[in-house]
Amino acid sequence: xxxxxxxxxxxxxxxxxxxxxxxxxxxxxxxxxxxxxxxxxxxxxxxxxxxxxxxxxxxxxxxxxxxxxxxxxxxxxxxxxxxxxxxxxxxxxxxxxxxxxxxxxxxxxxxxxxxxxxxxxxxxxxxxxxxxxxxxxxxxxxxxxxxxxxxxxxxxxxxxxxxxxxxxxxxxx
Numbered sequence: 001x002x003x004x005x006x007x008x009x010x011x012x013x014x015x016x017x018x019x020x021x022x023x024x025x026x027x028x029x030x031x032x033x034x035x036x037x038x039x040x041x042x043x044x045x046x047x048x049x050x051x052x053x054x055x056x057x058x059x060x061x062x063x064x065x066x067x068x069x070x071x072x073x074x075x076x077x078x079x080x081x082x083x084x085x086x087x088x089x090x091x092x093x094x095x096x097x098x099x100x101x102x103x104x105x106x107x108x109x110x111x112x113x114x115x116x117x118x119x120x121x122x123x124x125x126x127x128x129x130x131x132x133x134x135x136x137x138x139x140x141x142x143x144x145x146x147x148x149x150x151x152x153x154x155x156x157x158x159x160x161x162x163x164x165x166x167x168x169x170x171x172x173x
Contacts, residue, residue, distance in 0.1 A: 042109075053110060060081060099113055
């Protein structure tokens with residue numbers, strides 16, 4: 001009888017341990033999920049594109065991207081400086097901790113970096129190793145803008161040539 005009880009008892013312990021392990025790895029309750037954005041946390045979608053000012057209150061660029069380290073913490077902010085509407089803009093990366101976040105009198109978020117516009121424009125350009133959808137869209141918009149400018153110049157030249165031909169023909173008559 002002892003010979004039968006020990007294997008049955010050992011099997012029961014293994015099955016009970018496995019069942020207990022399976023229960024601890026499965027979701028236990030809704031408490032493991034965040035259902036509402038916690039106070040004091042910002043959505044990256046709202047953060048990217050935010051204007052950046054310096055200590056003098058000058059608008060010096062906008063947030064183009066944020067970089068995360070392996071632990072999931074934001075480590076770097078990529079700021080687009082210079083240019084107009086993204087054309088001619090240069091990306092400069094600064095440590096995320098260098099930014100300060102406040103709110104203006106209307107409650108709007110204000111992002112400030114303790115660097116002058118000149119210092120940021122003179123800084124080395126940031127070279128990403130992977131491109132975001134935002135970066136690809138900006139590049140494509142810049143390319144399309146340049147193509148439109150080239151086409152407009154071509155059409156202007158053709159119109160000027162046609163006008164010249166037409167006015168030249170009238171002077172012969």
